[in-house]
Amino acid sequence: MTKEEIIKVIKKNILENLEEIDENEIDINKSMKDYGANSLDIIEVVSCSMRELKIKIPRTELAEINTIGQLADKFLEHAE
Amino acid sequence: MKNALSFSLADFFFNDSPDVLSPPSDFEEWMNDPRTQECFGFFEQQLLSAPKSSTEILSNLEGKPKKVINLTSYNYLGLSFHPEVIQAAIEGLQKYGLGASGAPLLSGTLDLHAKFARMLADFKQKEDCILFSSGLAGNLGIMQGILRKGDLLVLDEKCHKSVIDGGTLSGARMQFFDHNDTEHLAQILDKNKDKRILVAVDGVYSMDGDLPNLPEIVKICDLFPDVRIYIDEAHSTLIFGANGRGVAEYFGLEDKIGISFGTLSKSFGGVGGFVCSNAKIIRYLKGYASSYSFSCASSPPVVAGLIKALEIATRDSTLRDKLWENTHYFKKNLQDLKLDLGNTESQVIPIIIGSSGELLFEMARDVQKKGLFLLPIDFPAVPATSRRFRISVSSQLTKDEIDKACNIIEDSIAKRLKKK
Numbered sequence: 001m002t003k004e005e006i007i008k009v010i011k012k013n014i015l016e017n018l019e020e021i022d023e024n025e026i027d028i029n030k031s032m033k034d035y036g037a038n039s040l041d042i043i044e045v046v047s048c049s050m051r052e053l054k055i056k057i058p059r060t061e062l063a064e065i066n067t068i069g070q071l072a073d074k075f076l077e078h079a080e
Numbered sequence: 081m082k083n084a085l086s087f088s089l090a091d092f093f094f095n096d097s098p099d100v101l102s103p104p105s106d107f108e109e110w111m112n113d114p115r116t117q118e119c120f121g122f123f124e125q126q127l128l129s130a131p132k133s134s135t136e137i138l139s140n141l142e143g144k145p146k147k148v149i150n151l152t153s154y155n156y157l158g159l160s161f162h163p164e165v166i167q168a169a170i171e172g173l174q175k176y177g178l179g180a181s182g183a184p185l186l187s188g189t190l191d192l193h194a195k196f197a198r199m200l201a202d203f204k205q206k207e208d209c210i211l212f213s214s215g216l217a218g219n220l221g222i223m224q225g226i227l228r229k230g231d232l233l234v235l236d237e238k239c240h241k242s243v244i245d246g247g248t249l250s251g252a253r254m255q256f257f258d259h260n261d262t263e264h265l266a267q268i269l270d271k272n273k274d275k276r277i278l279v280a281v282d283g284v285y286s287m288d289g290d291l292p293n294l295p296e297i298v299k300i301c302d303l304f305p306d307v308r309i310y311i312d313e314a315h316s317t318l319i320f321g322a323n324g325r326g327v328a329e330y331f332g333l334e335d336k337i338g339i340s341f342g343t344l345s346k347s348f349g350g351v352g353g354f355v356c357s358n359a360k361i362i363r364y365l366k367g368y369a370s371s372y373s374f375s376c377a378s379s380p381p382v383v384a385g386l387i388k389a390l391e392i393a394t395r396d397s398t399l400r401d402k403l404w405e406n407t408h409y410f411k412k413n414l415q416d417l418k419l420d421l422g423n424t425e426s427q428v429i430p431i432i433i434g435s436s437g438e439l440l441f442e443m444a445r446d447v448q449k450k451g452l453f454l455l456p457i458d459f460p461a462v463p464a465t466s467r468r469f470r471i472s473v474s475s476q477l478t479k480d481e482i483d484k485a486c487n488i489i490e491d492s493i494a495k496r497l498k499k500k
Contacts, residue, residue, distance in 0.1 A: 019253075038256045039237065040244070047094045056106070058083070059090040060437075060464040 001053070001079040006072045009052050013045045014068075028069035046071070055079055081106075084113035085437050090460035119441050122448075122455055127153075130161045133476040141448055148453040149481050149488075151471045156319060156427055157399040158476035159349030159389040172384025180377035184211075185366065188377030196387050197354070203394065204325055204340055206356035210365055213378045215314060215343035216242040218353025220249055221369030222310070222341060223278075226361065227252035232275040234268050236260065236292065238285045240312055259285075262296040269304050277307045278338075283316030283327035287462050287470065289421075289428030291316075294331045301336075308338035315428055318347035318393045324400055347393065350386045352378050403427055403475035406482065410473055413486040417494040422466075427473040430457075431493060432466045439496065440467045446492040452485055469493070 011026055014035065021035050032042050050056060055078040065071050081087070092107040110116055121140040128136040128145055131153035139146040159165055172192065182188035193211055201209035212218035223246025227233055231252040235243060238259045247254045255272075257264040269277065279301055281292040292311070301307045313326035321329025326342070328334045339361070344352035355365065366372060393399060407427045414421055420432040433440050437458060444456040447469075457468050
């Protein structure tokens, strides 16, 4: 699995869970918070993406992650 | 499981099991791991006596009863076992029986409920009050009762889970502002001028013991004429303010609070929740707060005991003064041990350990074996980088109990932190 494929999954889940956002707007160097996500939205996006990618990472390991790109990197570490 | 201690309850919320009555398969594996079981052993340990400052628990660590100094129960004023409260509850039980046997709008409202609600409204200096049979039910009821889809609930990120759950139930959009960050709050309000907005803060944040920056929050909300403020005074009622009315009184800002919530389980020593506000919205809430209208009214002996508890706590400031004396003494001793107490300004005192779950639970075992009932607070209840213990100070603690507790904390916690 490539980082691009992972980013595609994360973006899809952001679009499904956040209101009033366009795919082209999403900059992976930004945080989901910058697009109006609250902590519950972020949990939803992260969980749905992990499920789809068939990976499981403890939340404690995600505490320091700030951007969508960093999340994708972390997923890539755990992807098959 | 390879790294059981890295996982937490935050990791098993979503469930892929085809049978809804089966938890996720890896949840079972995690729960059955001996390391997980050891951590969970701290939860649901039975108290074998009243939640007094010295009590007895059935220790899961030793598998037998153990006498402990209790720093965990939130019996801040010791009212749950006050002799006058017990007598009032007995009389309430004898006169009315155990249950109200009805929803409040139908047959569940006894004269006791009406009297107590009036007393609470007068105490909080609001027009009216609605009672709930639990604190969580109160917060669910308020949010679900007054907010609608299209509204915005703006919360401090450290607000209690019950407020968040109430917000979810209401269908309103929720936006969290960084803890006490008034600039962030202002940005959110500014971006959403077209929406109906309720701003929610706690009086005392339950995991940190710190207060909201209410003067600044009020100043910002005042710039938006239709924004209203809700305050959860669960841990501050009967404790803060010259008359014990809470943090809003402490800051002299009660008239700026649109809706005030409190629980009856902490300083009151009973169980329940209450909401005080203007009479019109309370009447409206009674029609739309499902946890009020579709739930049996509070148990009569509990309400009878609570009426007495409010009388005792407000007839003079003896208990409150003692609580503050104990809080200052305890805090000073902990500061002398150079422990990280965060920004606590209340009787809720965290001892922040850091990011190591292993260290937290090692300390927790030692603390309990030495006779202190002081529970570890782990992620996701608090951030993974600031796992902690949380002390609930009570007015009932003696100086001797505090000294003994501090000695144990020094041996089991402070010395280990120094070694790190």
